[in-house]
Amino acid sequence: ELMEVEVALIFSLDAESQKLKLAAYEGVSDEFARAVDGMKIGEGFYGEVAKTGQAMVVENVSRDPRLTKPEVQKMRIQIQLIVPMILRDSITGILCIAMRRPRQFPSEDIELLTAVGTQIATAIENARLYEKERLVAQRLAVSERNYRQLFENANDAIWVHDLEGNIIAANEATEKLVGYDVKELIKMNMRDFLSDEGFNLAGQVRRKLLEKEPVEQPYEQRLIRKDGTEAILKLATSLVT
Structure with missing residues (x-):
């Protein structure tokens, strides 16, 4: 609207196929849109701008030998201004505005449209x-x-505890094993249901895992249940990162 144009086209460049995908358009027919969608880099006016990264003003569009799409003639476009859309020094698409009547695109228009292209x-x-x-x-x-x-x-x-032994999570099977419910467990430390010997063993396993030393697993560990009875387990321990 600022530049009072009749046609506007926005193409995004598909890096994989190296084709220009028509992302949005105004002032042209659906037939025209289908015709110009998917143009290759280097093909026609749009493809040339996508290839060179240089803005282009095309006057007398219908008579230009670079015209590859007859649908452009049907739209009776007289003049086009095409600029690359550049992001971090890479061409990501092109922006085109056009008129069906003669007009000029001075350098100020080119600079403005280039800035708009960068924003888009x-x-x-x-x-x-x-x-x-x-x-x-x-x-x-x-x-x-x-x-x-x-x-x-x-x-x-299965339970999860931090490096200090504080329990973070536990499942229902753990509840049944130790006799504490999950709400109680997440307030506890492994020391609460391990003997001194068992706690020392847990510390040795933790140290080896942190230092990436081999740990024979599963290994035997003894837990003290809530009712004071002892459970002998085959335990496997791994680090969670």
């Missing part, structure tokens, strides 16, 4: 990164939910 390129990249982060977060949520179900429903006792 930044916005597209931010949207792409946001969508990527959203998908990653969605997959992590699904993965975490699946892990939680496996953790909680496992037949074997």
Whole structure:
């Protein structure tokens, strides 16, 4: 609107196929849009700008020998200004404005449209990164939910504690094994249900794991239940990073 143009086209450059994908358009027919979508780098006006990274003003469009799409003639476009969209020194697409009547595009218009192209390129990249982060977060949520179900429903006792021995999480099988419920367990330390000998053994295993020394697993460990009875276990321990 600021430049009073009749046609506007935004292409994003697909790095894998090296083709220009029409992302948005205004003032042209759907037939025209389909015709110019997917042009290769170096093909026609748009492809040349994507290849060279140099702005281009095309006058007498319908008579220009570089014209490769007859649909442009049908739209009776007289003049086009095409600029690259550049982000971090890389061409990410092109921006084109055009008129069906004669006019001039002075250097000020070229500079303005180039600046607009950079803003659009930044916005597209931010949207792409946001969508990527959203998908990653969605997959992590699904993965975490699946892990939680496996953790909680496992037949074997599983618990997680920090390097100081403070319990962070435990499953239902652990409750049955030691006699404490999860709410009690997450307030406890491994020392609370290990003998001095067992606690020292746990410390040795932890040290070896941290120093990446081999640990024979499973190993025997003795736990003291809530009712004071002793349970002899075959235990496997791993670091969570």
